[in-house]
Amino acid sequence: MTRSPYQLSVAPEVLDRLHPRLRAYFGPVPTGHVGRGEGRFEVVGTPRRWLWPLLAWFARDAVMFPVWERDVPFSVENRPARVRRGQADVLEARIAVRAHRTFHFRSGDRTMVDAITAEPEGLTDHLGRRGRVSALLRTEVDAEGPDRGALRLVSTRVTFRALGRGWCLPAVLTPRVTLVERFDDDADVQRVSLVLSAPVVGTLYRYEGAFRYAVVPDARRGPDAGRGRGR
Incomplete structure (x- = not known):
């Protein structure tokens, strides 16, 4: 991969405002390498248990989970792929x-x-193993202020794929995803916060925490590494 999806979708002057440590995270993962990180989430999920049956349905495709836990260890792997x-x-x-x-x-x-x-429309996140739910994202990077150098992604459209095509929810029903990634120089960690919210209802799901990340040679790379399935 010579250019990442972020570099293909976002104006260079916007990416130039990123914290230097975030440029590596949102840059390309070289062939034969993998991005790996480990850290802890302060919170994951939602305390609204009446939402858990819906989250259990999304959990079947590895999108969200019916939980509400604090101090959760986690790991992340980013791999180049073709979808x-x-x-x-x-x-x-x-x-x-x-x-x-x-x-x-x-x-x-x-x-x-x-x-x-x-995508032709812009940067898009395809959620789950099958990518049936997709969110078109607006990218923002502040040049000044408390979030200087942080990346903020805000969904502007959510699409569900069924019967060979995408279906968009009406704006009044569309949930919004807001993801913020920033680098904390004092603690030498990358901090991440994701909030899924909906009109009237408010916050549906969230996680926030910190981790350390590096791009390293992929010792486990095999014939299926990087192969995507999304349709």
């Missing part, structure tokens, strides 16, 4: 970064899967 996207009759293999975030819950390990691609 097939487009209409059912015209699928294109697009450059992607596929992430696996493994949460070490008290009840056992659970892994969240997603793939970031550069």
Whole structure:
């Protein structure tokens, strides 16, 4: 991978405002390498137990989980991949970064899967193993202020894939994803915060924490490494 999906979708002057340590995280993962990180989440999930049956449905495809836990160890792996996207009759293999975030819950390990691609409409996150839920993302990087150098991703459209095409929810029903990644120089860690919210209801799901990350040679790379499935 010579350019990451972020570099293909976001204006260079925006990425230039990133903290130097974040440029490596959102840059390309070289062939034969993998990005690995380990850390802890302060919180994961939602205390609203009436949402857990819905989250259990998303858990089957490794999107979200019916939990509410604090101080959760986790690991992340970012790998270069090719993900097939487009209409059912015209699928294109697009450059992607596929992430696996493994949460070490008290009840056992659970892994969240997603793939970031550069689509004609812009940067897009395809959630789950099959990528049936996609979020078109707006990218922001502050040049000044408390979040200077941090990356903020805000969803502007959520699409569900079924019957060979994408279906968009009406704006009044569409949940919003807000993800903030910033680097804490004092603690020498990368901090991440994700909030999924909906009109009227408010926060549906969130996680926030910190981790350390590096791109290293992929000793476990095999014939299936980096192969995407999303349709």
